[in-house]
Amino acid sequence: MRKKAETSVDLHPILAERWSPRSFDGNSTISAVDLTAMLEAARWAPSSNNGQPWRFVVAKRGEYEFSKMIDLLAGFNQIWTPKAVALIMVATKTMNEDGSNRGSALYDAGLAASLLTVEAHHRGFVVRQMGGFDRAAAVTAFELQEGIAPIVILAIGKQAPAESLQDPTLVEREIADRTRIPLQDLIVGGSI
Secondary structure (H helix, E strand, C coil), X not given: CCCCCCCCCCCCHHHHHXXXXXXXXXXXXXXXXXXXXXXXXXXXXXXXXXXXXXXEEEEECXXXXXXXXXXXXXXXXXXXXXXXXXXXXXXXXXXCCCCCECCCHHXXXXXXXXXXXXXXXXXXXXXEEECCECHHHHHHHCCCXXXXXXXXXXXXXXXXXXXXXXXXXXXXXXXXXXXXCCHHHHCCCCCC
């Protein structure tokens, strides 16, 4: 299923066609090259002072870490994620080397996750970003060092038909139109 964004000007097709489905093909696989390329795209994201605070926990379907990550997810996210080919937890270093707060850490990690998502789409995969998970349990489950804060879990896979979700509520969400706040409502100063 394709859901091209309705934009005021044309965008690159990778950006215009990218969206976040929940319906994954449970038989799909991912090569080491494709997964590495996604992580390389994230690695080369812009970062404040080249600090590169992002960190990743990577788990492929069938691995123990994959099940551990699913256990961290909130409610209905546990229903559809087992069909993803990989789960990646994006975390960030919240402190600078001198112990001061790294103010741009979330922004920088978001840029890395964004470029990973674009590279995944380029390679024929889809990505669903999930904030609904137990962050404290994630720190413990994956023995994250002090000062490493989990932010989001990315489900990566090949898209399946919406009906494969089986839950009528999830199917309805899957086929719903894409919407965004109008661009003019997002500009709070200046003009185009």
